[in-house]
Amino acid sequence: MRLFLLPPAFRPQEPLVLTGKDYNYIVRVLRLKEGQEITGRDTEGKTWALKIENISQKSCTLISGENPGAGATTDTLPSCRPEKTIVLYQCIPKGRKTDDIIRMATEAGVTRIVLVHSRNCVSDFSGSEQGKFSRFESVVREAVQQSGSVVPTAVEGVTDIKDVPAHFRNLCKDLGTEGKGLFFHQCPLGEKQQDLVGLLSGFDGAVGILIGSEGGLTETETQDLIASDFAPVLLKTNILRCETAAIYAIGAVQTLLETSCQ
Amino acid sequence: MRLFLLPPAFRPQEPLVLTGKDYNYIVRVLRLKEGQEITGRDTEGKTWALKIENISQKSCTLISGENPGAGATTDTLPSCRPEKTIVLYQCIPKGRKTDDIIRMATEAGVTRIVLVHSRNCVSDFSGSEQGKFSRFESVVREAVQQSGSVVPTAVEGVTDIKDVPAHFRNLCKDLGTEGKGLFFHQCPLGEKQQDLVGLLSGFDGAVGILIGSEGGLTETETQDLIASDFAPVLLKTNILRCETAAIYAIGAVQTLLETSCQ
Numbered sequence: 001m002r003l004f005l006l007p008p009a010f011r012p013q014e015p016l017v018l019t020g021k022d023y024n025y026i027v028r029v030l031r032l033k034e035g036q037e038i039t040g041r042d043t044e045g046k047t048w049a050l051k052i053e054n055i056s057q058k059s060c061t062l063i064s065g066e067n068p069g070a071g072a073t074t075d076t077l078p079s080c081r082p083e084k085t086i087v088l089y090q091c092i093p094k095g096r097k098t099d100d101i102i103r104m105a106t107e108a109g110v111t112r113i114v115l116v117h118s119r120n121c122v123s124d125f126s127g128s129e130q131g132k133f134s135r136f137e138s139v140v141r142e143a144v145q146q147s148g149s150v151v152p153t154a155v156e157g158v159t160d161i162k163d164v165p166a167h168f169r170n171l172c173k174d175l176g177t178e179g180k181g182l183f184f185h186q187c188p189l190g191e192k193q194q195d196l197v198g199l200l201s202g203f204d205g206a207v208g209i210l211i212g213s214e215g216g217l218t219e220t221e222t223q224d225l226i227a228s229d230f231a232p233v234l235l236k237t238n239i240l241r242c243e244t245a246a247i248y249a250i251g252a253v254q255t256l257l258e259t260s261c262q
Numbered sequence: 263m264r265l266f267l268l269p270p271a272f273r274p275q276e277p278l279v280l281t282g283k284d285y286n287y288i289v290r291v292l293r294l295k296e297g298q299e300i301t302g303r304d305t306e307g308k309t310w311a312l313k314i315e316n317i318s319q320k321s322c323t324l325i326s327g328e329n330p331g332a333g334a335t336t337d338t339l340p341s342c343r344p345e346k347t348i349v350l351y352q353c354i355p356k357g358r359k360t361d362d363i364i365r366m367a368t369e370a371g372v373t374r375i376v377l378v379h380s381r382n383c384v385s386d387f388s389g390s391e392q393g394k395f396s397r398f399e400s401v402v403r404e405a406v407q408q409s410g411s412v413v414p415t416a417v418e419g420v421t422d423i424k425d426v427p428a429h430f431r432n433l434c435k436d437l438g439t440e441g442k443g444l445f446f447h448q449c450p451l452g453e454k455q456q457d458l459v460g461l462l463s464g465f466d467g468a469v470g471i472l473i474g475s476e477g478g479l480t481e482t483e484t485q486d487l488i489a490s491d492f493a494p495v496l497l498k499t500n501i502l503r504c505e506t507a508a509i510y511a512i513g514a515v516q517t518l519l520e521t522s523c524q
Binding site: 081082083103104107108109146147148149150151195196197198235236237238239240241244247248249250251252254255256258259 | 343344345365366369370371408409410411412413457458459460497498499500501502503506509510511512513514516517518520521
């Protein structure tokens with residue numbers, strides 16, 4: 001399933017001429033030929049069946065029907081979609097790992113990715129913040145198109161780890177839903193620590209997942225999170241790199257969450 | 263937690279001189295200094311507390327005590343470790359993605375990674391097989407050292423998808439355990455499809471996870487797998503790239519498996 005995110009200039013039944021990155025995606029990545037169809041999503045979230053009318057050296061032209069393509073939607077979009085809200089609070093890792101984490105989390109349909117500064121982060125975004133965020137946006141765009149995700153994942157930054165619990169509380173308030181904040185920690189912390197299956201059994205709200213950066217979380221950070229109702233989760237696995245930990249945790253949380261609400 | 267895999271030449275109390283990649287790992291990756299300690303694991307699986315005696319331009323010398331370091335083991339190895347057998351049957355993806363999948367699966371403590379040839383695989387390993395496997399071994403080695411995994415992950419290849427169910431049955435027979443084979447498929451396949459929580463509830467054996475390559479599985483492959491007792495699992499998420507799907511599925515399966523046997 002491939003989805004094409006339509007530019008704001010899209011108008012039904014009017015030829016849509018694509019150049020640059022969009023042209024590249026249609027012609028080089030998806031390798032679509034003249035006459036083939038693709039599902040597009042407009043900026044309002046409606047899906048459209050689009051036909052490739054013409055492909056030239058540097059541009060291609062797409063045309064849609066009069067009405068949003070209900071048929072195309074139910075046929076071509078995956079029938080199993082994540083329905084629950086997951087917010088990933090990711091302490092900023094080194095180098096390009098943030099891109100990988102954003103790509104994987106977007107594919108899985110995480111609603112929001114909030115970049116977090118914690119004590120052991122060696123990277124910060126001061127100075128080049130704007131450039132980084134526009135790169136993150138294109139990573140999200142690519143991942144949405146590739147995965148056909150129906151979730152408009154947003155990347156937000158940078159929040160200090162102290163402010164994460166309040167950030168998550170406010171978000172859940174806005175959504176009008178119950179929230180459960182989790183962080184993953186591999187050394188037992190005493191009686192307070194629960195396993196994920198127990199924590200999410202029957203839970204039907206939004207889940208916030210905090211993942212540490214390379215150095216993990218400090219003891220103070222851990223204590224502050226617990227005091228603010230973020231639950232430490234015991235995962236019976238090895239110490240994972242932060243980029244592995246994010247999608248591992250999302251896989252576990254989403255599977256439990258989407259099952260418990262059936 | 264960092265673990266150093268000791269070369270076969272290691273002898274207790276004798277100075278161990280490291281050069282090349284091992285030197286690089288100790289000095290450049292872990293940035294250990296003279297006098298610092300690290301936990302090593304010898305080829306028999308025993309762990310040793312090792313002290314960095316000397317670091318020069320191109321080599322470093324480590325020395326251990328007389329006996330395996332019981333203290334060091336329980337203190338520094340993660341206290342939560344995966345205990346259940348997971349076998350990843352990975353249809354070969356394009357390019358270097360296999361490395362990423364092997365790295366993440368090894369970190370999570372997957373017991374065995376079997377590379378699989380399926381209809382939609384565009385890569386095969388004919389010709390350069392030997393070179394690829396020695397690269398995979400160094401990926402595993404790095405991941406074991408970095409994650410401190412207690413599982414000696416093995417990479418094996420290449421099995422045809424038709425032979426996967428028999429391969430898994432034989433493996434379970436050798437291990438003397440019950441086995442459950444799973445594959446992930448996102449279009450509903452009718453009544454036969456179950457969710458992961460139901461499938462693994464109370465299950466205490468080994469799990470085989472089959473992940474498709476870029477093009478997914480064909481209908482014939484799907485039908486053959488079902489006929490051979492591999493269960494199609496419905497994941498309520500978007501279509502994931504194969505490298506995301508592997509660790510996502512491992513996260514979900516391992517979390518359920520390690521919980522259900524407590």
